[in-house]
Amino acid sequence: MYVSTFLSLPSYGAFLVSPIVPADPGTFSIIEKVLLAVLIMLSVVLFWLRFGVVLDKILKSRRDPSFRLTHLGKRAWDFFSEVICQSKVIRQRPLPGLAHAFVFWAFLAFALVTTNHVATGFGLDLLGSRNRSGWVSIAFSDVYFGLAGLFAVACAISIAGLFVRRFFARPTWLARPDHELSYESGVIAGLIFALMATYLASLYVGSGPWAHGLWWAHTLCLLVFLPLVPHTKHLHLVLSPFTIFFSRGSFSAIPPLEGDEDFGLVAGKDLTQLVTLQAYSCVECGRCTEHCPANNTGKILNPKEVVLGLRSYLNDLGPASEEPLLGKYNSQEAVFECTTCGACEFQCPVGIEHLPIIVGLRRGATNTGAWEDDYGGKLFNALERNSNALGMSALERDKFVQKQELPIFDGSQEYCLWLGCMGGYDPRGREIISSFVEVMRHLGATFGVLRKEKCTGDPARRLGNDLVFQQLAEANLEALQQQKVKKIVSICPHCVRTIQEDWKEFGLPPEVEHHSEFLARHRAELPQSNSNEKVVFHDPCYLGRYRNVYDEPRSIASLAGSLVEAERSRERSFCCGAGGGLAFLGEEQGERVSHNRAQQLVATGATTIGAACPFCNTMFRDALAASGDNSPRLLDIAQIAANQIKAAQPAQVAASEN
Amino acid sequence: MKIIVAIKQVPERDARIRIDSGNKWIDLEDVEFSMNESDAYALEEALQLKEAHGGEVIVVSAGPERAGKTIREALAKGADRAIHLQSSDETELAAYDALGVARLLAASIQDEKADLVLTGLQSDDLGLGQTGVILAELLGLPHASLILKIEVAGNGLKVLRELEDGWFQHIELATPAVLTIQSGNTKLRYATLMGIKKAKTKEVRVIAVADLVASDPSLKPTAPSVVLDQVKLPHKQRSTQLLGGSPAEAAAALVEKLQFEVRVI
Ligand code: SF4
Numbered sequence: 030m031y032v033s034t035f036l037s038l039p040s041y042g043a044f045l046v047s048p049i050v051p052a053d054p055g056t057f058s059i060i061e062k063v064l065l066a067v068l069i070m071l072s073v074v075l076f077w078l079r080f081g082v083v084l085d086k087i088l089k090s091r092r093d094p095s096f097r098l099t100h101l102g103k104r105a106w107d108f109f110s111e112v113i114c115q116s117k118v119i120r121q122r123p124l125p126g127l128a129h130a131f132v133f134w135a136f137l138a139f140a141l142v143t144t145n146h147v148a149t150g151f152g153l154d155l156l157g158s159r160n161r162s163g164w165v166s167i168a169f170s171d172v173y174f175g176l177a178g179l180f181a182v183a184c185a186i187s188i189a190g191l192f193v194r195r196f197f198a199r200p201t202w203l204a205r206p207d208h209e210l211s212y213e214s215g216v217i218a219g220l221i222f223a224l225m226a227t228y229l230a231s232l233y234v235g236s237g238p239w240a241h242g243l244w245w246a247h248t249l250c251l252l253v254f255l256p257l258v259p260h261t262k263h264l265h266l267v268l269s270p271f272t273i274f275f276s277r278g279s280f281s282a283i284p285p286l287e288g289d290e291d292f293g294l295v296a297g298k299d300l301t302q303l304v305t306l307q308a309y310s311c312v313e314c315g316r317c318t319e320h321c322p323a324n325n326t327g328k329i330l331n332p333k334e335v336v337l338g339l340r341s342y343l344n345d346l347g348p349a350s351e352e353p354l355l356g357k358y359n360s361q362e363a364v365f366e367c368t369t370c371g372a373c374e375f376q377c378p379v380g381i382e383h384l385p386i387i388v389g390l391r392r393g394a395t396n397t398g399a400w401e402d403d404y405g406g407k408l409f410n411a412l413e414r415n416s417n418a419l420g421m422s423a424l425e426r427d428k429f430v431q432k433q434e435l436p437i438f439d440g441s442q443e444y445c446l447w448l449g450c451m452g453g454y455d456p457r458g459r460e461i462i463s464s465f466v467e468v469m470r471h472l473g474a475t476f477g478v479l480r481k482e483k484c485t486g487d488p489a490r491r492l493g494n495d496l497v498f499q500q501l502a503e504a505n506l507e508a509l510q511q512q513k514v515k516k517i518v519s520i521c522p523h524c525v526r527t528i529q530e531d532w533k534e535f536g537l538p539p540e541v542e543h544h545s546e547f548l549a550r551h552r553a554e555l556p557q558s559n560s561n562e563k564v565v566f567h568d569p570c571y572l573g574r575y576r577n578v579y580d581e582p583r584s585i586a587s588l589a590g591s592l593v594e595a596e597r598s599r600e601r602s603f604c605c606g607a608g609g610g611l612a613f614l615g616e617e618q619g620e621r622v623s624h625n626r627a628q629q630l631v632a633t634g635a636t637t638i639g640a641a642c643p644f645c646n647t648m649f650r651d652a653l654a655a656s657g658d659n660s661p662r663l664l665d666i667a668q669i670a671a672n673q674i675k676a677a678q679p680a681q682v683a684a685s686e687n
Numbered sequence: 688m689k690i691i692v693a694i695k696q697v698p699e700r701d702a703r704i705r706i707d708s709g710n711k712w713i714d715l716e717d718v719e720f721s722m723n724e725s726d727a728y729a730l731e732e733a734l735q736l737k738e739a740h741g742g743e744v745i746v747v748s749a750g751p752e753r754a755g756k757t758i759r760e761a762l763a764k765g766a767d768r769a770i771h772l773q774s775s776d777e778t779e780l781a782a783y784d785a786l787g788v789a790r791l792l793a794a795s796i797q798d799e800k801a802d803l804v805l806t807g808l809q810s811d812d813l814g815l816g817q818t819g820v821i822l823a824e825l826l827g828l829p830h831a832s833l834i835l836k837i838e839v840a841g842n843g844l845k846v847l848r849e850l851e852d853g854w855f856q857h858i859e860l861a862t863p864a865v866l867t868i869q870s871g872n873t874k875l876r877y878a879t880l881m882g883i884k885k886a887k888t889k890e891v892r893v894i895a896v897a898d899l900v901a902s903d904p905s906l907k908p909t910a911p912s913v914v915l916d917q918v919k920l921p922h923k924q925r926s927t928q929l930l931g932g933s934p935a936e937a938a939a940a941l942v943e944k945l946q947f948e949v950r951v952i
């Protein structure tokens with residue numbers, strides 16, 4: 030066949046030594062054609078029997094009232110990067126990710142190949158693989174099929190590798206709760222391999238009975254594959270492009286409650302179309318669980334199971350059910366173990382947004398009073414009565430402000446320095462504030478603090494108490510507006526996030542930045558140490574994943590010496606265990622997250638741990654104290670900067686005296 | 688069981704307070720208010736009794752319009768309806784002493800014929816601790832004060848009463864009765880969004896103090912038996928003593944001081 034092709038097209042032959050097209054399967058009898066048509070119909074019907082049900086559940090779910098199809102440019106870019114280029118899949122797990130990408134790209138390449146393949150069965154020659162004439166057919170026959178062949182090789186190798194990984198290497202996060210292997214994944218992998226193998230073989234055999242047989246083999250694989258898709262986790266093939274395109278648009282976006290009957294995710298009737306779509310998109314890859322600090326330290330929370338729990342609920346009860354979501358399908362205890370660190374949402378390759386789901390479930394429990402927790406109740410009462418999470422008297426904050434001689438904000442200063450609960454009431458937090466104030470004074474920045482400041486509502490927000498959150502947000506917004514505050518700077522990433530994003534539901538917050546951003550802008554004016562100190566910086570979840578700020582705090586931490594990195598750092602940073610209101614709840618199950626993370630940081634051999642969040646700071650201080658004496662120093666970046674200023678001063682004095 | 692809980696709105700704990708120009712009360716401007724602490728525990732007891740035995744919880748509060756916020760909070764936590772004995776301004780009720788206020792409260796709840804009336808032990812602002820017990824007298828009901836625990840026993844109640852120095856008293860009494868509740872023995876529930884939304888539809892009967900007085904002239908404020916003469920902020924006293932000597936001597940001196948001077952051990 031090649032020979033004849035070659036001879037009939039001498040001008041191309043000069044460039045392409047062996048133009049590649051699938052072997053001609055020959056003619057199909059009328060019985061074969063009828064059989065083919067029946068099989069296709071059967072396959073499509075079997076596909077639809079399941080897919081139709083899923084689609085119906087998605088469409089019958091409550092609409093997302095706050096969803097807007099805006100930012101089309103960003104959506105298109107995310108789609109291109111995450112779906113087409115498989116950026117997330119590859120970046121977070123390079124080898125298996127690349128293998129997956131090759132399978133995906135081969136599928137794309139095969140769109141035309143498959144259409145052409147099926148058409149051949151009905152005697153059509155869409156791409157001219159049989160009657161090679163005209164530029165279209167030449168382009169396809171001589172280039173496209175060959176290219177598809179290359180993808181097929183890559184895909185076959187990849188799927189074989191993934192098969193070996195799943196069934197022989199068996200990473201724990203792929204496990205199902207019952208520890209059974211997913212045999213359907215094996216079948217699917219076998220089918221994909223067979224599809225590629227039959228295609229590749231068809232490029233090498235000549236036309237004749239072999240080609241005919243291969244054609245049928247390829248076709249049967251296809252027709253079995255199609256209905257398997259919606260019946261297995263391979264449903265993500267169809268759904269995840271939509272999930273990614275229709276994302277809520279920002280990280281951990283907690284939708285506003287709508288109307289008087291919305292208390293969060295209480296029952297099936299509260300599941301929105303986005304949540305249902307996401308629940309059915311999960312590909313059970315377990316990346317979320319692999320990175321979950323709670324799951325890694327022996328808690329029962331498993332973000333993958335949270336998503337799959339919703340899916341089982343939807344399968345069994347549907348989106349109109351009044352049955353509570355927390356109970357048989359998801360446990361309340363698990364949901365309240367989440368630190369809202371966001372590692373899961375950040376990792377998920379199919380665009381599932383865990384935080385709106387987990388916080389949504391918490392809202393459902395807290396807003397209706399179903400969550401009964403001694404510590405939680407105490408926290409909420411403290412927030413209501415004292416307006417700070419530590420439950421201390423506001424007089425304590427006043428005393429601190431007086432003692433530190435912090436100016437009161439009166440509109441004449443550039444910054445409103447937000448103390449936050451930790452900065453205003455906690456001894457360690459106050460130390461950070463004092464250091465930051467020293468640095469601000471050194472830099473000549475003007476600032477003032479509010480006379481009265483309430484908690485931003487972060488712990489209430491994350492624990493799902495919308496009543497307290499709203500009261501706090503509104504009161505603070507009003508106070509800031511009265512004082513005409515334009516810019517806030519805060520030492521706490523939780524305050525920054527809550528002010529900037531979560532308060533938007535109730536008004537327009539002033540511009541707000543984290544002190545690392547402020548300090549980084551003035552990096553040049555801060556003295557650099559030339560000691561051989563090794564500094565490891567711990568990325569706070571709410572600064573890194575939530576705000577995308579990674580380099581600024583590092584640039585300040587590096588004032589103290591040279592930076593080393595922990596194994597998990599930047600967007601893969603491991604939580605300190607305090608987020609999501611958990612700092613105020615009772616003792617953890619299993620190992621403490623903070624101890625685990627502190628060990629990771631100590632393991633770098635650093636002599637200083639740089640922190641940028643008062644919560645991380647307290648957590649690590651306790652963890653380090655518990656672990657023994659020769660632990661590294663723990664300093665907030667503001668303390669690092671202040672120390673540098675202090676260290677440089679005597680030298681300057683000496684220099685000026687000379 | 689029909690339970691009435693008398694609640695009072697008081698200046699928030701730990702609020703920064705100033706004495707007003709007349710030296711008779713605190714300057715209420717800029718002060719935030721909340722539910723009197725022991726009243727919050729009384730409400731919690733009532734709600735738990737209702738959850739266990741069924742019935743109705745009604746809150747009653749005497750105060751100006753702002754007290755409505757505290758009333759709604761009580762409704763949000765689970766009370767079924769409320770009676771707001773509303774004064775026209777901040778000063779109208781100041782003309783009454785504890786007896787006068789108890790008379791007003793008694794008049795506003797008499798018709799309810801409740802099985803149980805609960806109040807907090809005392810208010811965080813005036814701290815008289817009398818309103819509840821006077822109310823019992825006026826209603827002609829048995830009462831017990833400083834109650835930590837209430838159990839239903841047959842047709843009556845079994846209650847646990849706190850005495851001094853770690854002593855307790857178990858009392859049985861028949862209903863209807865009046866109990867004043869001590870803080871701290873149970874956990875307070877938090878107000879929820881759902882509770883607040885439901886509270887909007889619950890009944891709050893507003894009775895103006897003036898109307899009540901007009902209907903029954905005996906309720907008019909008489910010359911109060913107790914007069915608030917002057918209020919002062921507590922003086923800050925700080926005395927620090929360094930105890931010298933060996934650690935053992937210092938510890939012995941410390942124990943002696945704690946025992947005989949400060950009398951905390
Ligand atoms: S947010 Fe963090 S703690 Fe919560 S489920 Fe996700 S990974 Fe786990």
Ligand code: SF4
Pocket residue numbers: 310311312313314315316317318332333336373376377378379380381
């Ligand atoms: S939720 Fe996302 S990351 Fe987790 S298992 Fe499912 S697809 Fe993977």
